Structures are given as structure tokens and as C-alpha cells.
């Protein structure tokens with residue numbers, strides 16, 4: 001009984017189980033109908049509906065008809081197109097860099113000497129007048145972008161922006177395009193509103209010579225604006241510099257005690273003051289300029305960048321630091337310094353000793369007001385280097401000739417090249433007024449080739465770059481012997497005066513030599529890469545790379561010593577036969593090979609100089625007591 005009952009009970013369950021069990025898969029029909037039905041299957045949406053219709057199960061009671069003839073066929077998966085070079089090059093880049101604003105180097109902005117809010121420069125009447133006195137009547141391309149960016153809107157002119165920190169700025173613009181004025185002008189404009197002196201602008205440069213040069217620009221622009229400008233390069237004793245930079249060193253002052261508004265310095269000396277000068281403080285910095293940024297970011301000297309950035313930021317406010325009552329900002333460890341309320345930067349006010357700040361929910365976060373400005377003709381795109389700067393919402397400007405790849409608006413054309421691509425691929429922009437040549441020759445005839453070029457082109461204002469201080473002095477001696485031999489043989493010739501310029505010289509000697517070169521008492525300055533960056537000598541008509549530069553950055557900076565500020569200039573590179581392939585590949589990779597024309601010099605061309613040259617060579621051998629070639 002129980003068995004029957006059980007059977008009865010189980011029956012519906014069995015049916016249900018049967019229903020749940022998946023139907024047996026129908027065998028694919030391979031009958032003759034199949035191809036016809038398969039033809040009906042297509043890949044369009046409409047056709048797919050047909051496929052579903054075919055696959056409908058037969059109505060109940062009917063014998064199963066021919067099952068679906070085939071599974072729908074879909075297009076074979078194909079490999080996607082390989083990503084373009086552009087896509088690959090832009091991978092992993094900072095969004096800000098990808099969205100860089102392109103500036104046409106030909107763009108200029110004429111400004112009137114009267115205040116004109118319409119021109120969008122943001123320049124005050126005083127600044128316009130000063131520029132006019134300096135003979136500057138228009139802004140160059142890089143300045144048309146950077147000056148308004150830093151001067152407008154109006155709130156950006158504040159000395160402190162603790163609740164609304166300013167955007168940082170990265171600028172890549174060709175050599176001689178006026179980058180110095182692009183940052184000096186807005187800095188002077190903004191700092192001129194100050195009442196008390198604090199160290200508010202720090203300009204870091206890689207060499208002493210550049211510090212001197214940038215100081216001259218600042219002094220020229222800031223004349224009559226009441227700002228104090230200082231330098232720190234190690235040229236003077238440390239104590240002397242300390243006395244120039246800091247007013248009171250006797251007691252520690254929390255807000256520092258600066259005697260200058262603007263400090264222009266090399267990173268090494270900056271570190272010395274940061275670590276060794278009492279009351280030297282960077283808490284009030286409104287501007288941190290890193291000129292020749294790619295070179296300076298490559299220098300890890302004493303981890304200078306990290307230390308400088310740390311000194312501009314307010315110290316953290318952790319409750320665990322002291323036994324301050326709950327809700328009160330603890331007194332930081334350096335609280336032994338004497339506070340002066342007005343001397344502390346707003347973002348540092350919580351460090352004010354003995355005046356605890358009651359923290360509330362409506363307290364706004366205060367940040368450093370320091371705006372970082374990076375400049376170079378060969379700006380790095382290395383994310384590792386730029387990330388160390390901790391840039392705040394950076395804006396990039398790239399001054400670069402519009403190529404055929406790009407539209408007039410600077411945005412990419414059909415082939416997908418973004419404006420930033422040239423920077424990413426290290427295809428640096430060169431001055432349009434520069435003409436470039438290379439001369440491939442045996443290393444033994446390089447001096448003769450140089451002398452030929454100098455005389456054939458009547459060169460009297462040239463920089464000649466060599467690979468070392470030793471080859472600099474040998475070349476200068478040889479040129480002196482050559483000029484003397486030539487004058488003796490031919491008589492009546494005015495001689496070319498050459499001088500070596502190297503780091504072995506004392507700063508005062510270097511200044512004298514540069515001054516003589518500027519006044520054209522010296523016609524040719526033979527040097528190493530010491531002055532290949534940044535140095536601005538307007539009348540340099542020729543740059544000769546006597547020893548070919550080893551990388552593109554060096555090439556760009558060397559040749560950029562001529563053709564500055566819209567003037568024309570020539571750059572020649574002497575390339576030894578065995579170096580030619582490497583040099584050309586370097587240019588090609590930088591997309592620059594077509595710009596550098598080949599120069600050919602025949603034996604006939606140099607024949608008139610041969611005798612004097614041989615005489616000079618034997619004199620040099622006597623002097624050095626060994627082979628001179």
C-alpha cells in the first residue's frame with residue numbers, strides 16, 4: 001500500500017523532473033535541405049530573426065520536422081588594427097600633457113603703452129612703460145601665452161592663494177624665444193603689490209652664468225617697482241651671501257627674515273642656504289621657477305627638489321605630536337622660534353606658537369600658494385621626473401611650428417598626430433631663422449675645415465663647441481698659430497682673435513671674457529657645453545660644433561646660441577666620417593634631418609690656407625711635444 005501510495009506521489013515529481021531535464025540536443029541535419037536553409041542565415045539583424053524562426057520547436061503532436069539546418073554563422077574574429085605610433089607614444093602620458101596648448105611661434109602681440117584691458121595681457125601701465133623704455137613693443141609667442149595665463153584672472157595676482165592654489169605651468173619653447181621675460185614680467189607685476197619683503201619668487205638655474213644673466217633681466221624689468229632681487233651661486237663667500245639674503249640671523253623667527261623678494265640661484269647653493277642659513281624660509285614662496293627644467297630635474301644633487309618642495313609646504317598638523325588639548329592644533333617641534341603673527345604665511349598659521357587654533361568642521365584646507373613654473377627648449381616628458389614635482393593641475397604650453405600634420409587651430413588632422421606628439425617624440429622645435437649645415441670630413445682635417453669656414457664666410461662672432469677643456473685649449477693655440485702664420489705670409493690681414501672659455505676660469509675671468517666677446521674684441525669663443533644652455537649673446541652669428549654633439553638635446557641648445565629673438569644665424573657641425581651615420585640617425589629620429597644641409601669643401605677650396613695650416617701644426621707639435629692632429 002505504502003508502495004503504491006509512494007508510486008502515486010512520485011509520479012508527478014517524475015514528470016516535473018522530466019520537464020526540468022534538458023532536452024536532448026537535436027542532431028544537426030545534414031540533409032539536402034541544409035544548404036538552402038543555411039543560405040537563409042545571414043548576419044544582419046533581420047536575417048537573425050529568420051534564424052530564430054527556423055529554430056522554433058515544432059508544434060505539439062507533430063512529428064519533429066527537420067531540425068535547424070546549421071548554427072548561425074558569424075564573421076570570423078579579425079585582429080584589430082595595430083595601434084598607431086601616436087597612440088603608443090601618448091600612452092601613459094599625463095592628461096595635462098596630452099591636452100597641451102599649441103602656440104604658433106610666429107604669433108606676436110603688439111601692446112600700447114597706455115593701459116589697455118582689451119589686449120588681454122594683464123600688464124599694468126607701469127610695466128608697459130618700462131618695456132617701452134627697454135625697446136620692447138610686442139610680446140613674443142611664448143609671452144603671449146604665459147603672461148596672460150599668470151596675470152589673469154585678477155584673483156591670480158594675489159600674493160597668497162591658500163584656499164585656491166594656483167595651477168602650475170610647463171612651457172616648451174624654442175631657444176631664444178623669450179622665455180625669461182615670459183616669467184619675469186608676471187612675477188614682477190604680481191610681487192610689486194607687496195608691502196613687506198618676503199622671499200616670494202625663487203628662480204633656479206643650472207649655472208652661475210645663467211643666474212647672472214637672469215638677474216640682469218629681472219633688474220631691467222623691475223626697475224622702479226621697489227622689489228629686492230638677490231642671487232646665490234657660491235661666487236661670494238657663504239657668510240657674505242647670508243648677509244645679503246637674511247636680515248636677522250640672531251634669533252630664530254618662525255616666518256623667516258628675508259631681505260629679498262626674488263632669489264635667483266643654482267640648486268647647490270640653494271641647498272646650502274636651506275640647510276645652513278638661519279631664518280631662510282621658503283614658506284612665503286608664490287613662484288618657484290625651474291628654468292632649463294629638463295637639465296635641473298636630471299640633477300639629483302642632495303635631492304634638492306624634494307627638499308625645496310617640502311620647505312614650501314606647511315607642516316602637517318597631527319594631534320599625536322604634542323600633548324595639546326583635543327581640538328587644538330599642536331605646537332610643532334620648531335616652536336622655539338619666535339613667532340611674529342604677520343610673518344607667517346597663511347598656510348603656516350597653525351604653527352603659530354602658544355596661540356592654539358580650535359579646529360572646527362568648517363575649517364577650509366589651506367595649501368601652499370607656491371606656483372611652479374617649468375621652462376625649457378627641450379622639456380622632458382619623462383613622467384617619473386615630472387611626478388616628483390607634484391604639479392597641481394598643470395597647464396602645458398608648447399611653442400611649435402604648425403606642421404602639415406596639424407591644422408591651423410593646432411589640433412590634430414586626419415592622420416591622428418596630436419600637437420604634443422613632437423614633444424613626446426623629442427622632436428624639438430627650432431628657431432625658424434636658423435640655417436643648419438653639416439660637414440663630413442676626416443678627423444685629421446677638422447681644424448683646417450674650421451679655419452676655411454671662418455675665413456670663407458668672414459666669421460667674426462662665433463661660438464665653437466668642443467668636447468673637452470683640453471681640446472678647447474689646443475684648438476685655440478692652433479688657431480692663434482694659424483692666424484700668425486697667415487698674417488706673416490700674406491701681411492696686412494686682420495687676425496681673428498679666439499679665446500677659450502671653460503669652467504677652469506675664475507668667475508671674474510669668465511665675465512671679462514664674455515664682456516670682450518660681447519664687445520667684439522674677441523671674435524671666436526671656443527668652449528665646452530658650459531655655455532651651450534641659456535646664454536643670450538645677441539650678436540652670435542655662427543655656432544660651430546667642432547666636435548659633434550652626442551645627443552639631440554645638446555644639439556638643440558648649442559645651435560640655439562644663434563638665431564635668437566627672430567635674428568638669423570648659422571649653425572655648422574663638423575662630423576667625423578665614422579660619426580656620420582650616428583649623427584644622421586640622431587637627426588632623423590628627431591625629424592630634423594632635412595633641415596640640416598650637407599656642406600662640401602673641396603681640396604681646391606682649402607689650398608690657399610694649406611701652408612699656414614702646416615706651419616701652425618708644426619708649431620703646435622713643438623708646444624705640446626706630440627702629434628697635434
Ligand SMILES: Nc1ncnc2c1ncn2[C@@H]1O[C@H](COP(=O)(O)OP(=O)(O)OP(=O)(O)O)[C@@H](O)[C@H]1O
Pocket residue numbers: 135136137138139140143173174175176177178179180181376377533534535536538560564565
Ligand atoms: N618681446 C620681446 N621683444 C624683443 N626682444 C625680446 C622680447 N622678449 C625677449 N626678447 C629678447 O630675446 C632674447 C632671447 O630671450 P631669452 O634669453 O629669454 O630666450 P630663451 O627662450 O630663454 O632662450 P634659451 O632657451 O636659449 O634659454 C633676449 O635677448 C631678450 O632680451
